[in-house]
Amino acid sequence: MKVCVIGSGLGGVLAACSFAKKGYKVDVYEKLPYPGGRFTNIDYKGYQLSTGALHMIPYSGNGPLGTMLKKLDADVEIVDSKPQVLLNIEGENLTIGEIAKVFPLRYKVGLLKLLAKLKLNKGDKESFAWWVKKQVNSELALKIADAFTGWSLSLDASEVSSKEVLKEIKNFYKYGGPGVPMGGCRGVTRALLEVLSAEGGKLHLKNSVEKIYGDKHAEGVIVEGEKKNYDLIVSNVGLKATASLAGELFPENYKKSIMNIKSSLGIKISVASDKPMLDFSGVLLTPYAERIHGINEVTNVSPVLAPQGKHLIMSHQILKPDRNVKLEIEKGIKDLKKLFPDFDKHCKILATQVHRKNWPVNRVPSGKVISPRTPVRNIVNVGDAIKPLGMIETDGIAGGVKEAINYVEREFS
Template sequence: MRPSGPLRVSIIGAGLGGLLAGAALSKEHDVDIYERLDIYGGRFTNLPYEGFQLTTGALHMIPHGPTGPLAALLDRVGAGVKIVRTSPMGCFMTKDNRQISFFNFRELLSARAQARIPALMAKMLVQKKGTVADMVWDDPEWLQLSDSCCGWALSTLSRDTPGEEAAAIIRHVVGGGPGKYNTPGVPMGGCGAVVDALARKLEENGGRIHLGEKVDSVIVEDGKAKGVAVGGERHEADMVISDIGHRLTSALYDARYSNPKYADVLQKLRPSAGVKICLAAEEPLVGHPGVLFTPYAQRVNGMNEVTHIDPSLAPEGMHLTMSHQALRSNDIQQEIKLGLQDLRNMFPGKKYSVLLVQTYRDDWPVNRISSGFDLGNLTPVKGLYVVGDGAKGKGYMEVEGVASGVANLLDTLKAN
């Protein structure tokens, strides 16, 4: 029987998912978040460097801006963050380095490829099997566009992205009716402003964040989570929520409490990986705050320049440009080399400097489970739940998926 009154909630990891869940639950319950690092925010916070606000992972951009799942959940928990919508939503860079509107993508296609647009639109309504590559008929022209979009938004390529998931994402972006979230937005103050607001709200509600505190194990008795062990000490809890993904969470409790099917699925799942390159320039490189998709680059899938909306993310008179590319091989140095060469090719004669190159893979990936393969919030252990980028809501990109997954968990707990 569920205890009456406030529950004791232990959360493993103070990434965006853990902070969202903690801020929401701390309204009514007693919440402790244990974070092994000495900072909170995970891959969604700021890294101050020479006057720039770089990030630990994300790109200072919220895919659906002030009307998407993340903005809605921030409002729901009372964490006020100003999110400014980008204009334009995005552009494509042509082979000769011009920019055209995202919605004029057909200009990049031959007459033969353009003739397939109606059939592709129809596929998006019914696609249930296969990958994005299957959806676009493995057509080389279409693959360049879809790889750019998938690589930027999901850090996967067309052949690794489920068509059904991509179709759901597209409907959320450009579909009609209440499902339309529209263009991206920039949180003023960057990623750090979001997690700082959540941490403040958690603490205002009486919750606690324990930095530098690594959870050693989840305490399970009779198949139910009873708390966590940290530094050899037992911390009792009525509910445990993990923000470190299904696989790492499963390693925290005895395997006998799992089941063969779940364990087998975990072994087959793969994270999505990527490379981010941060540039500093006095003269704008992208020239607008929207996404610039780069379908003809060797590696770079897209980039943004959010300092057009929030100049505080760079020193006065400077711009911060961030490129992103899905990782295509295990030769990291070669992947970075090709990405840097792409930038030189796209901005010939432009003056800029490389501030930082970051790689996201293995246990510090872009997503702990690639989009379209998320396992949801439940685990084989009662009272143990997963949030974050391995438990995203269906059809939502990156942090919107994280927020959707947390909202799904809150609804599940309310129903129970």
């Protein structure tokens, strides 16, 4: 079977390797001059910034992505963070177990109820914010919920269902919290591309797919003006862009059904420092910051991400579509200076990256579960539009790729 993968983002490369390992003949077309999409590094003044992700894998080396990488024999080491998460509350960095001490007495019973139900409840369509409020109606609990969903999903807790978030939390208990791949995002992408090449798959950079052609089913793609025939098309470019490439192959009602899906947007600030600002490699959630939801310092695990003796810190905040980007960045920087009183002495802002339009944080918001199948039998979607329930970002992508492969095997074997 001849497989065309459109896009070399993590979803595309994972799918390409999986199909190549099964003996299919795979071509990956990437319109940019580099592979990896939003999951690779940008060399900047000796620092390894990223094209998107914060150099983290949500469920460490044991989650769906870590497992898939091992299965594919990708040579990448993912280091689990210890502690996984701390919360900056009133200037102190606390573990989850320590937060009870900052809750006023009247909320303590509610907090204990909430912590117990995090493990037991399945949640519902109601928002996670609403669910938290039902357990303990405290401002701090809601702020923590917003910091968690803001960091991990680029959504407020009121914008995502309790069913999604409670499943994510169960997955944290099951697999473990975030891990950092050695070498950052590019460590993962590079290892996968080595697998692809070893399995005979081919990556074609600066090759934009212009159209998926066919009559009732896809017969191939037009790349840089040339027609190429394939048996299966795996699209990594998002639902809307895939629909646009497929044109009349997809029915109008399907196209209409995906047009209103809103991506999650965000702003990332990358900071250089001449001393470690955090003494761990996990996430510092910042519920009391005005805009920033969390910060990490990945050089605590992978020092190659900064020049020798320097450190790389990254913050993340949601970008609401109606907000002024310049003001949002200013507020993010103000938060950083407040969180680190010695910021001006030790830190320097390297870059602020705004993630929106066709380079968002998530093309489909977490909690919206979409099948990899499309109206055309031999066109499947992979990537961050296809994430199973309760699976965050790149772990969700791995889960979606697995579903796509299972579908293809069922349908075409």
